Amino acid sequence: MTTNESPNTKTRGSTSNESVKNWDHKHCLCGRIARVNTLWTLTNPGRRFYTCSIAKDVQGCHFFQWADEGFTGRAFDVITHLNHRKIYLEEKLKLVEQNIEKRRILKEEKMQLIEGKQTLEKEIKRLGRQLKLCAFVDVAAVVLMLLFW
Structure with a gap:
C-alpha cells in the first residue's frame, strides 16, 4: 500500500x-x-x-x-510504542477538535437565542403598549357611550 x-x-x-x-x-x-x-x-x-x-x-x-x-529488539519496540502513542494522540486530538467545533456551534446557537430573546422582549413591550392603548380606547369608548346615551 x-x-x-x-x-x-x-x-x-x-x-x-x-x-x-x-x-x-x-x-x-x-x-x-x-x-x-x-x-x-x-x-x-x-x-x-x-x-x-x-x-x-x-x-x-x-x-x-x-x-x-x-528494526529489531528495542528499536522495534520503541517505534511500535511511538506509533501507538501517535495513534492515541491523533484520536485524542480529533476528539478535542470535535469538542471545539461543538462549542463553536453552541456559542453560535446561544447568540441566536439571545438575539431571538431580545427580539421577543421588544415585541412584548410593543404589544404591551398596544394593549394599553387598546384598553384606553375601550374605556374611552365606554365613557363616551355612557355620556351620550
Whole structure:
C-alpha cells in the first residue's frame, strides 16, 4: 500500500521518500530508477523499500526490494510504542477538535437565542403598549357611550 502521505499523518501504508540522497540508484524490472518508499505499518515501522516509479496499475512492473533491514529488539519496540502513542494522540486530538467545533456551534446557537430573546422582549413591550392603548380606547369608548346615551 503506497501513499503520498507523510509518516506524521499515516500509520499504515507507505510514503515516498523524495529526500533520499546517498541511496544507491536501483533500477526496477522495467529499467527505470526505482523509487524509495518508507513503510509505516505496525510490523515494519519506518522500513524503506524500493519499488517501480510507475504505479502497478499504470503499466508499472511489480518490482519490490527492501532498502534496509527491519528494526529489531528495542528499536522495534520503541517505534511500535511511538506509533501507538501517535495513534492515541491523533484520536485524542480529533476528539478535542470535535469538542471545539461543538462549542463553536453552541456559542453560535446561544447568540441566536439571545438575539431571538431580545427580539421577543421588544415585541412584548410593543404589544404591551398596544394593549394599553387598546384598553384606553375601550374605556374611552365606554365613557363616551355612557355620556351620550
